[in-house]
Amino acid sequence: MFDQLRLGMHFVLELAARRYEYDRVPEPDLVMDNPENVREYRDAGLATGNGSSVYLYNLLLLSGTIKPNSTVVDLACGPANLLVELAIMHPEAEFIGVDLSTEMLACAAELKANAGVRNVRFVCGDITKLDMFADRSADIVMSTLSIHHLPENSMLAKCFAEIARIVRPGGTVHLMDFASLKLEATARYFVHERTKGLGSFLTRDYENSLRAAFRLEDFAALLPVLRAAVPETQLRKTFGVPFMVALTSINRPEPDAQRRRALSTYWSSMQPAQRADFSAMRLFFNLGGLRTPHPKSTPV
Numbered sequence: 241m242f243d244q245l246r247l248g249m250h251f252v253l254e255l256a257a258r259r260y261e262y263d264r265v266p267e268p269d270l271v272m273d274n275p276e277n278v279r280e281y282r283d284a285g286l287a288t289g290n291g292s293s294v295y296l297y298n299l300l301l302l303s304g305t306i307k308p309n310s311t312v313v314d315l316a317c318g319p320a321n322l323l324v325e326l327a328i329m330h331p332e333a334e335f336i337g338v339d340l341s342t343e344m345l346a347c348a349a350e351l352k353a354n355a356g357v358r359n360v361r362f363v364c365g366d367i368t369k370l371d372m373f374a375d376r377s378a379d380i381v382m383s384t385l386s387i388h389h390l391p392e393n394s395m396l397a398k399c400f401a402e403i404a405r406i407v408r409p410g411g412t413v414h415l416m417d418f419a420s421l422k423l424e425a426t427a428r429y430f431v432h433e434r435t436k437g438l439g440s441f442l443t444r445d446y447e448n449s450l451r452a453a454f455r456l457e458d459f460a461a462l463l464p465v466l467r468a469a470v471p472e473t474q475l476r477k478t479f480g481v482p483f484m485v486a487l488t489s490i491n492r493p494e495p496d497a498q499r500r501r502a503l504s505t506y507w508s509s510m511q512p513a514q515r516a517d518f519s520a521m522r523l524f525f526n527l528g529g530l531r532t533p534h535p536k537s538t539p540v
């Protein structure tokens with residue numbers, strides 16, 4: 241009861257806030273290459289890990305969109321938790337993960353080998369300079385939890401211009417990330433509430449991510465760049481307090497029966513706290529206009 245009151249109070253104060261109380265602070269580790277941290281990050285992102293909710297949410301959105309021959313590019317793929325799950329679910333599509341951290345890519349290669357998938361490859365590269373991809377060569381360009389690693393707005397602009405260049409006409413853009421909160425107190429509350437049970441690195445990482453998140457206005461200003469390539473792209477945000485945003489052309493995805501079974505299996509292996517987190521995220525995005533089915537909503 242007390243927890244809900246506190247949540248409600250922060251929600252109302254943040255909603256009423258007119259201006260940002262703090263400036264953006266770029267990530268101290270723009271490229272994540274500390275071996276121990278990379279492994280801790282990878283483990284949290286497994287289905288059984290304590291950060292899996294966001295991956296299930298993105299699996300739901302993307303698994304209803306990917307077609308048998310799609311070429312899917314994941315920008316700043318990190319240890320590729322999401323990409324490898326997608327590759328398992330879509331064996332006839334091709335997946336390419338890009339990251340600047342060789343340590344992350346080594347971890348991703350390990351995950352790929354353990355999963356025994358062949359339809360994923362990794363490229364060491366910068367997401368603001370995607371020379372390795374030809375114009376209009378990707379069916380889907382995606383990214384999760386990474387955009388805030390770009391040091392400044394001009395890099396965000398370069399990254400979006402590159403996305404617009406490599407996505408094919410009629411293709412899909414799907415970028416999900418944190419958005420800046422307005423109040424110090426809300427940021428502190430989020431860090432306190434959402435990092436329970438996480439180790440010190442992941443707690444610090446989450447706090448750094450919130451501080452480094454771009455503002456809604458930054459995303460809105462660059463939305464036309466993505467729309468020029470994929471006109472359906474929308475800026476979706478969690479209802480009320482935009483703690484997460486998606487620049488995405490996906491809405492109401494409908495995964496087929498095979499993919500639903502895989503999503504349901506993923507859901508079953510998640511910890512209860514992660515399922516609760518997923519449900520909250522889905523609810524707040526649904527209220528914000530981005531619709532997804534529940535992974536258990538239809539018989540499998």
Ligand SMILES: C[S@@+](CC[C@H](N)C(=O)[O-])C[C@H]1O[C@@H](n2cnc3c(N)ncnc32)[C@H](O)[C@@H]1O
Pocket residue numbers: 270271272273285315316317318319320321322338339340341344365366367368383384385386389390
């Ligand atoms: C927080 S991790 C997110 C990884 C993954 N997308 C996920 O959802 O778990 C951010 C990743 O961005 C990578 N990164 C940061 N700046 C980059 C850049 N300019 N180009 C490519 N990768 C970058 C980091 O090395 C790190 O792997």
